[in-house]
Amino acid sequence: MFKLLTTGFWEAIARLILRNKIFILIAIILTTVFFSLQWKHMRFTFTEANLLPDDHEVNLIYNDFLDVFGEEGNLIVLGVKDSSLFSVKQLNAWNKLSDSFKGYDEVETVLSIKDLQKLVKNTKEEQFDLVPFIKDSISSIEEIERLQNELFKQYPFYDNFLFNAETKTIRTAIYMEKDIVNTSARKDFILDDFLPKVEKFEAETGLDVRISGMPYIRTLNATSIVDEIPIFIGAALFVTSLIFFLFFRSFRATFISLIVVCFGVMWTFGIIGLLGYEITVLTALIPPLIIVIGIPNCVFLINKYQQEVKSHGNKVKSLQRVITKVGNATLMTNVTTASGFATFILTESKLLKEFGIVASLSILAIFMLCLLIIPILYTFLPYPKERHLEHLNKRWIGAFVDWMERMVKHRKITIYITALILIVGSIIGIHQIKISGSLIEDMPQDTDFFNDIRFFESEFNGIMPLEIMIDTKRKKGVMKLATLKRMEELEELINDIPELSRPISVVSLVKYSKQAYYNGNPKYYQLPSSQENTFILSYAKNSTSNVDMLSNFVDSTGQYARITTFMKDIGTDKMERIQEDLQTEINKLFPEERYEVIMTGKALVFQKGTKYLVKNLIISLTLAIVLIALFMAYLFRSFRMIVVSLIPNLLPLLVTAGLMGYVGVPIKPSTILVFSIAFGISVDDTIHFLAKYRQELQANHWKIRKSVYAALRETGVSMIYTSIVLFFGFSVFTISSFGGTVALGALVSITLLFAMLSNLLLLPSLLLSLERNIANKEVLREPSINIIPSEDETEDHKEN
Secondary structure: HHHHHHHHHHHHHHHHHEEEOHHHHHHHHHHHHHHHOOOHHHHEOOOOOOOOOOOOOOHHHHHHHHHOOOEEEEEEEEEEOOOOHOOHHHHHHHHHHHHHHOOOOOOEEEHHHOOEEEEEEEEOOOOEEEEEEEOOOOHHHHHHHHHHHHHHHOHHEEOOOEEEEEOEEEEEEEEEEOOOOHHHHHHHHHHHHHHHHHHHHHHHHOOOOEEEOHHHHHHHHHHHHHHHHHHHHHHHHHHHHHHHHHHHHOOHHHHHHHHHHHHHHHHHHHHHHHOOOOOOOHHHHHHHHHHHHHHHHHHHHHHHHHHHHHHHOOOOHHHHHHHHHHHHHHHHHHHHHHHHHHHHHHHOOOHHHHHHHHHHHHHHHHHHHHHHHHHHHHHHHOOOOHHHHHHHOHHHHHHHHHHHHHHHHHHHHHHHHHHHHHHHHHHHHHHHOEEOOOOOEEEEEEHHHHHHHHHHHHHHHHOOOEEEEEEOOOOOOOOOOHHHHHHHHHHHHHHOOOOOOOEOHHHHHHHHHHHHHHOOOOOHOOOOOOHHHHHHHHHHHOOHHHHHHHHHOOOOOEEOOOOOEOOOEEEEEEEHHHHHHHHHHHHHHOOOOOOEEEOOOHHHHHHHHHHHHHHHHHHHHHHHHHHHHHHHHHHHHOOOHHHHHHHHHHHHHHHHHHHHHHOOOOOHHHHHHHHHHHHHHHHHHHHHHHHHHHHHHHHOOOOHHHHHHHHHHHHHHHHHHHHHHHHHHHHHHHOOHHHHHHHHHHHHHHHHHHHHHHHHHHHHHHHHHHHHHHOOHHHHOOOOOOOOOOOHHHHHHHOO
16 A cells, blocks of 8 residues: 555656646746855855864863963964075065055054064163164165074074074064954955065065965965865866766757756755855865766666657656656665765764755755756657667676676675675774874865975974963962973973974063073073062063063963964874873973963864764764664665665775775865765665665566566666766866865765675675575565555556
């Protein structure tokens, strides 16, 4: 009864679609217009992805730091490493460039060589005066030599901040206003004002200016993401439509498929805008993803239509059967694919939730568009010509299917041994996988801004801020000599870690004050004794200018201090070891009853986020497997069939994970997606095969061998077509300049290729080997949902 109701439901859908085709087309166009109007609400991301939930401990600690000291990622740095800079003309031009940024509302502070000031002891007033190294402009080479001598030899306070005394690299620090650093105003300033100025300076002076800092990196990285979206969409359309045309040899069929997926892409952008989500490196992948997933839907529907037309020549009957016989199967496969993506919704990561919601909704939308548009458009078109049906008899496809049938018939042991070898090899490879928590690893590595990141890493030991905040639990506790000495010991440990830059804190300023007290003698650049501290502090208190210098290192109450260092782009394991070493030293130096010390910063937050995502990978993948197993249970009502269907789909995931270990592709936010995406798509082949297998069992009076071979021949062609489309479709992502996107495309392509072979070789072999155990007629005779109705069922229902 349920079977007939299911068949009747799809026949009712078919009649509804074909009888109301004009109304449906108008509704689709109006819906598309509505979604197009939502595009204006799309926002482009202005920060690096926060992979952790908002209420995660690491985020809370980071926010506590921001509450005290404000946004820490607001620094842009310009750098030049060129001996010709130390000439009167060039150095004045450099200082003029730095000064030119001071007039912008988006800029809070600019610090260049010209802005550096030395603390000078004023004995008469008993205070420190700030005297600039350069009063107005450089007028002679002697001034430059004196400046170099002072900066590089006499004032260690500034070393490794605005210059590298060893390599003579000079920097200018531009601090953006903290209120706009995570808004679109930052992008407008950097792209429209900042970069043109720098480029003009380079053209006039011939100097190669290096640029870095989080606001700059974020802006250019986000711009690269946006620039790649049309490239991906164009490449995906071109590749998938070309393959589609080579299969079908029909401009008409290809054009219809392009219409469908273009509507799908427009709906996807509309969904992103409607929900108010940001375009991130993940959501940017969804539009081309919809093209890649939508084309196989078109393959199934158009292929079935052409088979029906060739069989009986009745166009209306053919279109009805496309909907009634393929609609249910396509719905089930799209639901399982969407489920693979939807599992990300259940994670606590905002980034993954948004990706999962948009992807799953878009996949269901493209299914609906395929089911509505393709049959309706074909009602207005003439019968397919003979040449359009030639692909149904392609020799190479037939030869490949024959080979697979021979393997399943005569080489089952070979298939099992190969599968076992792959499993063992993959497990070995999995143990070699590393986790990457790098902020910059996936950035485009052939760009100037990436090369500049490496330049500053080399010259100044990193650009990723690592912050240590010390709460002394009492006002003005920071300036106590005992606290300063503890901080100095911690800084010495940081100095001994090659992956970290020289730390900057109030300790350096206090040392500089003692040096100034002793008339600038560099040998006194050290913490004062208890006795000296009294005199030096009295000078400091009388120096109003000193307050400004303190504000970056100590909060207004004097209770909180910060130590800022910068980290090189290092692996997660090494970063964790450094963190553990620092934490051990912190625990020794700062007793819990007197101090509370936290370690934070963008680099640390991102690394913790990556570790968190790895846990979520296991959860989301497990959920995808359980969810799809429940689908199988509902469809086939057989535990053995669930096990048999999952094995061929889990094997490709193991192989891919093993391959990642062998070739050194780490687990990171981009590659984490591979497994759930691939599993959700590859299980579609299993559903098609098992649905056809069940139908053949009924037609062949429960002769399992005959049914397996018939199902293999019937579904093999479509599975090969769709797998080739998916393989080349996902391969499009390998043209990306983002390493993570390249890895995602390559790994999903490989996984789906293995999944096709696994479903066409291992699955039928298992069905044949376990025929006595799974040949339960009562289970397979009455499925919960009749995915592919047989000819008899549809004809019987019409008679009723």
